[in-house]
Amino acid sequence: MNKIYFITVIIVLASVISACTEKEETFGSVFESTGTPLTFASNADTKSVMINTNQNFTVQSSQPWCLTEIVPEEINNLRVSVSESEVIGKQRKATITASSDGLDDILIDIIQDGIAPIINCSSASIVLEDGEATFSLTITTNILVDFILPDWIHLQENNAPGIGEKEYHFDIEAITEGEIRTENIIVKAEDSEINKSISIFIKQGKELTYNGPLVTNSEPTVVEAESSEEGLESKIQTWWRDSEIMWGGNYYINLYSTTATYHIRVADQGSYDFTFDVACWGGGDLELLIDNVEVGNANDVPATDGATVTHAVIENISLVTGDHVIKITSTGNFDFDLFTITAR
Secondary structure (H helix, E strand, O other): OHHHHHHHHHHHHHHHHHHHHHHHHHOOEEEEEEEOOOOOOOOEEEEEEEEEEEOOOOEEEEOOEEEEOOOOOOOOOEEEEEEOOOOOOOOOEEEEEEEOOOOEEEEEEEEEEOOOOOOEOOOOEEEEOOOEEEEEEEEEEEOOEEOOOOOOEEEEOOOOOOEEEEEEEEEEOOOOOOEEEEEEEEEEEOOOOOEEEEEEEEEOOOOOOOOOOOOOOOEEEEEEEEHHHOOOOOOOOOOOOOOOOOOOOOOEEEOOOOOEEEEEEOOOEEEEEEEEEEEEEOOEEEEEOOOOOOEEEEEEOOOOOOOOOOOOEEEEEOOEEEEEEEEEEEEOOEEEEEEEEEOO
């Protein structure tokens, strides 16, 4: 009887020990983390993450700027510290490896933002009068920069790139009297992996020896076709049309295969409508350019095939204060008498 009892006790104890051992082995296999990736701003900082385990473990960082400390008494038992970034405009990355004997490593990605790239210019816009041939820009930056320039602007050869505050000098190709051209200069990071740029507006003009019609928002401005003889790209044909046929005896311009050019002075910035008095032989399109930039079209102007006048309208054209060159071209055969500029 005693022998049977003893054997029974031994069996029960063995079962309990086996169960405990299995439970301990199952619990001890836990080795995980939910803290990846960890992200940091460019400044020095410390963050904590939890390594979920009851096993001893070690950690190692792949980069010297990223340091680690195990703090077993805290729930978030791994501290990660990064130094202030020295990289401009780019992220830097490290990998922390947590290891425990017999278990798979835990990899934690560390991502730190770079220092913000700086490109500042002393001027947001440059206006060159009377055909000035050179100008300068003062650029302040913490990165090397490149310039994207219009084909009529050239960076002088003595401009070595540099970091900090630096003055850059430019040459400009000559323009003719009355010509106005506008463009943007782009200053961008030399390193293509850094996404940073600024835009500087530049306008170059050479004053005419006369003032064009004044455009205001108080009343319409009428521009006669025959005034195109001043400021033409090339002289175009004008002739007299009998008052019984068309327009009461004014000169007019035939726009077939030519361009009419006018100079206006805008006093009030705003949006304007352009209305053209034309006779059209066979129908066609009118094109309006301001300072050599196409801004609008009057498409499919109907044929009048004679002396009848029609009105071709190009609406909602933005005009800024100052002198501008207006050019009118056509794809059809137009007899053109005048145009009216009216504020909206």
